[in-house]
Amino acid sequence: MARRHHLLLLLPLFLALAAAAAASGQGQGHGEASAVFVDGASHRYLRNQQDDDQGTSMSLNEVSAAVSILLGFTPHTFLPAHSSSKLNKVLLANPFDRPRAVFLLQIDGSHASADSFISEASSSFKTRIEGANSAATGLTDKDELIVIHSDESLDVVSGSDYLDNELSNLANWLEGSYQKSSGKLVIPLESGNSLTLLLDKEADLEFASSLVSLRKTIERGIQVHEDFSGVVSPAELLVCHFTGIKALVDEYGSTEIVKQGTEVVRRAFTKAFESVHGAYKGKIVGLVISTKEASPSLGSIIDAPSSLHISRRLEEASQTNATASVVLVRKSLAWITGFILLVSTLIGVCLLMNMPLTRDTLLYSNVKID
Incomplete structure (x- = not known):
């Protein structure tokens, strides 16, 4: 059974996508990177965030430890006591009830905080990421973890069958329309307006490509989950590296199209999380990380012998x-x-x-x- 997925250890990947933002956050103050944990209504793994937790911040070590615990692994033994208390504010205390699956969406180059990409109806825990340039992991080569990520892009010849097929599927997924003749992708917004992408522009194509990558990531994750269901029970991490917002900001600045793009990403993440939540029968937690600066590509991770x-x-x-x-x-x-x-x-x-x-x-x- 040939499947295009990567089987890696968790936190080297997690560090690669957040280390650059964490390092820049030390010198430029708070808010350079933010994170939101998202829970489902049917099966809760996160605590309700109290009013005094709204301004909380976590180091990269602590966010990494939270993800490790959600995946069913023991965090690093050197985690300090105050970090353990922060994790206790985020996670429910039952150690025998963990989802063992996390859907991670990292959004690069966005000035908006991570909660801007989360529906208000979602149960979530919001925090800022501060401090450490690196994080220690408690994982060993005996920990079984499947990491599924998709960096596929639409950098193909305009008008090709592959490009048209992917854009048509994307338009149907977001209840929009794709006009092949004019190269326009129209995505409706909750406000009643529509985001119109002109795919002959590099920034617009990059944004559409990131949306395609998000959709294909969850499709691949669901397929892999079904393939291994009943065979083995490894932890699963679905990762999508979203660079489309950065492309819009670089091209258009802080304009209306960037706000509309943020709204589209929020809607796409909501649909994606609902899909994996149903496929995993509620046993999954979402995590959105928004970084002001671009982070290294997820595809640059080198396979280890483990x-x-x-x-x-x-x-x-x-x-x-x-x-x-x-x-x-x-x-x-x-x-x-x-x-x-x-x-x-x-x-x-x-x-x-x-x-x-x-x-x-x-x-x-x-x-x-x-």
Whole structure:
């Protein structure tokens, strides 16, 4: 079963997407990076945020530890006591009830805080990310974790079938429209207006590409989750690195189109989280990180031997499951064939035992019958 997903350890990836923002936040004050944990209504893993928690801040170590705990792993043993108290404000105390799945959306180059990309109807815990340039992880090569991320872009020839197909799917997903002839992607907004992207412009195409990446990330994550369901139970981290807002800011500045883009991202994240929340039966927590400065690409992570070891184990488990399915089919066919032969034999015996005693004219055609 060939699937294009990466099987890596958690926090080297997590650090790569937030380290640059954390470093810049030290010299430029608060608010350079912010985070929002998002919970589902059907199964809660986060505490209700109190009024005195609204101005809280967390270091990168603490955010990393929270993600590690949600994935079912033990945080680093050197985590200080005051950090543990912060985690207690975020997470419910039951250590035997963790989602073991996190959907992480990192938005680069946005001046808006992370909560701007979250629907007000969502249950969430908001915080600022401050401090540490690096974070220690408590994970070992024995921790099984699947990391699914998609950096696919639409950098292909304009008018190609692949490009048109992806943009059409994106438009349908967001209940908008894609005009192939004019190269326009129109996405309706909750305010009643629409965001119109002209895909012959590089910034608009980058924004559309990031939306496609977000949609394909959740599709791939759901598929991988279904593939390994019932085989093994690894923790799962879905990661999307969104650079579309930065592209709009660089091209248009702080204008109306950037505000509309923020609204589209909020709507897209809401739809994406609802999809994975349903597929994972509520056992997943969302995390949105907004950084003012761009962070390193998620695709630059180098595989470690431990991640390759995990990959082999998961692949072997998948092959074992496929082999078991083949054996089950063959056994079923053997039993069905044997049953048919047994029934046929019994019917034949019954017919022979109940044949009439008179001579059969067909059997004795050459014999004169009295």
